[in-house]
């Protein structure tokens with residue numbers, strides 16, 4: 001069976017737990033995601049540990065955000081690990097995004113538009129002209145123009161972003177919660193089925209899977225539901 005287009009966020013406190021989760025979910029999902037918690041604690045070794053024998057696609061979610069020269073060096077440093085996807089913050093601007101794209105030619109650079117934890121009322125406080133849908137659309141268009149081939153947005157904006165950037169760009173949506181699940185610190189959320197129906201290519205799902213007593217079964221259940229809901 002083809003693995004579902006899900007990136008499981010391995011936000012674990014230790015490497016053993018992350019590798020165990022990766023082993024349990026990889027029969028069911030296309031991708032595992034390494035974020036700041038794991039990478040800052042264990043460094044580059046974490047990539048091989050979670051990739052394991054399955055060779056599952058690894059998404060390195062470091063959300064780089066600095067001047068272009070620094071991001072170029074950082075992207076070059078991690079490019080040798082061959083992550084399939086590497087994130088940068090769109091707010092770093094076009095020159096920074098371009099620097100990441102040029103430094104990691106074998107990795108897809110995904111620009112994070114507006115964090116899914118931010119609600120409409122937060123945007124003014126961080127100096128971003130809203131509404132969120134408009135800010136995401138603006139940042140998405142700028143990022144693609146700068147060479148990003150993937151974008152991170154919430155499921156709320158995914159259909160508008162798809163209309164803006166067309167079909168060639170990979171749309172990645174965190175802020176995904178199965179029906180009835182707690183949204184926790186996520187503000188702009190939708191179900192996996194809705195996110196996919198609205199045009200997402202890859203759903204980022206962490207705690208609803210890894211917080212389950214059986215992460216493998218939780219991933220399998222979401223994957224099966226997505227298959228059932230396919231048009």
Ligand SMILES: O=c1ccn([C@@H]2O[C@H](COP(=O)(O)O)[C@@H](O)[C@H]2O)c(=O)[nH]1
Pocket residue numbers: 009011035061112114115116117152153174175176184186204205206207208
């Ligand atoms: O806008 C963003 C960008 C990245 N993330 C990351 O996705 C996961 C979500 O985990 P959940 O447990 O499903 O909430 C996490 O690793 C974030 O760093 C995001 O949530 N929003």
